[in-house]
Amino acid sequence: MSTAPANRPRIPDTITDPASGRRISLLDWQAANRRASWVLAGFMVLLLAAIGYLLALALDPGAAWTFIVIAAVLAIGQSLAAYFLSDKLALAVSGARPATKDEHRYLVNVTEAVALGAGVPTPRLYVIDNPAPNAFATGRDPRHGAIAFTTGLIQLLDRQELEGVVAHEMAHVKNYDIRFASMLAATVGAIVLLRDVVLRGLGFGGRSRRTSGGGGRGQAIAMVLLIVVLILAPILATLLRLAVSRRREYLADATGAYITRNPEGLARALQKLRDYRGTPMRVSEGVQHMYFTNPVARLNAVSWLATHPPIDDRINRLRRM
């Protein structure tokens, strides 16, 4: 017993914001990130309602509310599906099987320990039979958290490194990154669905309606606006989602280092993944962003299209903590 916690080296609970370069507290950043998530999600729903409205103006101004309601229901339905099903889907798509204590005693022990340090329930554990080292987390909140590891990762990393990866993935669950990313992806999906329906429908309905003379200029302008929005919205939303994703990787690294009080373990794990030269993992595009590092090496980069920041940059940030 003493008057100061001294059992582990102190890790600063502040981080350099990659956007502004200022140092801010980890908790403040988590809070800001969560707020930004909801603002963004609300914006997406409004956007979808606006698309519904434009659609109504272009086709049948009398039924504006019907269109708005249909668009909103579509968005909410997709979001609900993402909320409740994204974890099951992600695990099924990756071919993950539950890890048992008998087979993966070491992995289970490491995860239980890190969960104690993070103060969250132990997540469900899964294993993917693949030699390429990687991991991902899913689950809408810490109570429903799940982490999947490839067998390659378990073999490649030592205990400290594995702790780092576990803590990074746990941080994603703790920061509600997964809930946000899957709900946003669902809204983008809803917009894309609307776009495809409208663009396909244009060939027939749009033309015949205009020749019948009931339209006028307002309808034509609405139609042009609608097409522009429908084409631009998914692209912009995706770019936004990628920017958020890259930022959240830094945050998860910082949170992970804070949970383990050991940035070096996580840094070494990243180094090993960077230097891996075996067969890369084949992962469908929709779930690449979930992984610890993007299985496609060139998508860990300073780029608008990258899901993750460059691995070297992540390592340097950890080493400077």
Next chain:
Amino acid sequence: MTTIVVLVVLGALVLWGINVYNRIITLENRYQNAWSQIDVQLKRRTDLVPNLVETVKGYAAHEKEVFDNVGKARAAMTAAKSVDQSAEAANMMTAALGRLFAIAEAYPELKANQNFLMLQEELSGIENKIAYARQFYNDAVLQFNTVITTVPGNFFAGPMGKTKHVYLEVPEADKELPQVSFGAQA
């Protein structure tokens, strides 16, 4: 009019007071719960020890002093009543097990024993969990202490009978033991 204003201000004050009060209680529960997490691991470790001792004795029966130390630590662990005593006994146990595993290095046959390997992984896993649970406990105590010593929590702490809580610390000697916590805190 004045009555309404007074009532609203009073209502806001009461809500604010409830909020601060609940915050203090929540943080107190958090560190108490954090302690029970440590306690669970300590009990699990105490339960595994006889099994480990039996296994090691099969190969290194003459290392009497080591077994005695583990036995003493286990007795202290079982007898411990308060958090202080448990923490002290736990540190004793960590040191004793560390020595036992260090000795095991000299017995290749023991190191090849499946049961021993399983116990070694379980115990170093528990050691690691204790370290993490202790870290979370100290974080929770830090939060609690901060709230009850800063405005406005300090106005409430006195009447609520809350005082600063002490941190758990690992003795210096522990950190030097090479074998126990496999890479957990290097």
